[in-house]
Amino acid sequence: MISNIKIKNLFQLKSLINFSIILGVIKLIEQLIKGKYFHDFEVYLNAIKVLNNSGNPYFNIIELPYLYPPIISKMLDLFNQSIFSFLYLSIYIIIIFLVYIISEKNFKTSLLISLGVGGILIKSLLTGNISNIFYLLIIASIIYYYKNENFLPYYIAVLFMSMIKFNFIVLFFLPIIISQQRKKEFLKLSIFTSFLSLIYIYQYFFMNMEFLDFINTLKFYNLTGVGDRGNSIFVYLNYKLEIDLFISALIHLSIFAALLFLLVSKRDKINPKIFLASILILLIFINPRLKLYDIAFGIVFLNLAILYLDKKTIISFFVFNLFVILFIKEVTKYYDLSFGNPYMLVWYIFIFFFYIIFKKYRILNFNKN
Secondary structure, three states, X not given: OHHHHHHHHHOOXXXXXXXXXXXXXXXXXXXXXXXXOOHHHHHHHHHHHHHHOXXXXXXXXXXXXXXXXXXXXXXXXXXXXXHHHHHXXXXXXXHHHHHHHHOOHHHHHHHHHHOOOOXXXXXXXXXXOHHHHHHHHHHHHHHHHHHHOOOHHHHHHHHHHHHHOHHHHHHHHHHHHHOOOHHHHHHHHHHHHHHHHHHHHHHHHHOHHHHHHHHHHHHHHHHOOOOOOOOXXXXXXXXXXXXXXXXXXXXXXXXXXXXXXXXXXXXXXXXXXHHHHHHHHHHHHOOOOOOHHHHHHHHHHHHHHXXXXXXXXXXXXXXXXXXXXXXXXXXXXXXXXXXXXXXXXXXXXXXXXXXXXXXXXXOOXXXXX
């Protein structure tokens, strides 16, 4: 009887949150002991060192490549390493805590649960990559939208994200899909994307040599197979299964287009907050170069969306995230199995999530009645 009560208590939301925090702390200690932290931050410091000595950061690679546009290089060149380190790390830490403090209950729960999912969120934050800051700003902008129904802060966050990493431009489409005032959002979309285009056009004409070096570096690390290609469906098809590039891209885009169509066609049935989070999840995961930070914050939004469903579904989903994923990870880590890759594990969560949403709202008629 006592053991049954203990098992029942284990599968309560509060217990799962505590378990997630424990897993997150273990992963944090593990990463610190191994010295695996702030390696992306080192890329920025190395670039500053090279730029301060009138060098070319695209050709002076120590470990990880510098894959940022020349306008960012101009900004980095304004600092020395010490000042940049102090400012960047201060902003980084402040934003992490500030976003958590301003978050509503479900966002806080989602962030805490996400700490325990394969240790991915902890690893992402420990890279020091600027994308973590931008994803945290996306969370803050979504919180603002929930309260004010205004996407302006979201547009600004995506603009800065896309200035640094162009593939984030797809996130611009969230408001026009979500909002009922599509003409108004289309105007905003046009303004922000036009401004972004001008920034890249300016770099092409007025920083031509640096811009071409930037483009060639991107091509080299993304098309030759030398760099980290990410963990998207496209990468799995094209590099793992060696399917033709065009066919891989077509399958990749078709899957997301189909999911997007199904969600939009049934939007009247779906809780608005779940609908928003689901669309954002698709826009994050459609990235053909899905990286650690995309996966980490994709998990945050997956967990967030589930929190607007019934308690039984919430517990089932989080138990799957924490225990099933942990089991698969531990069982497969000693074998060379693609489905045991820690970053590929998120696709199990992704599939389970959309199965739950489609079943809950009868999007594909999983229910017989």
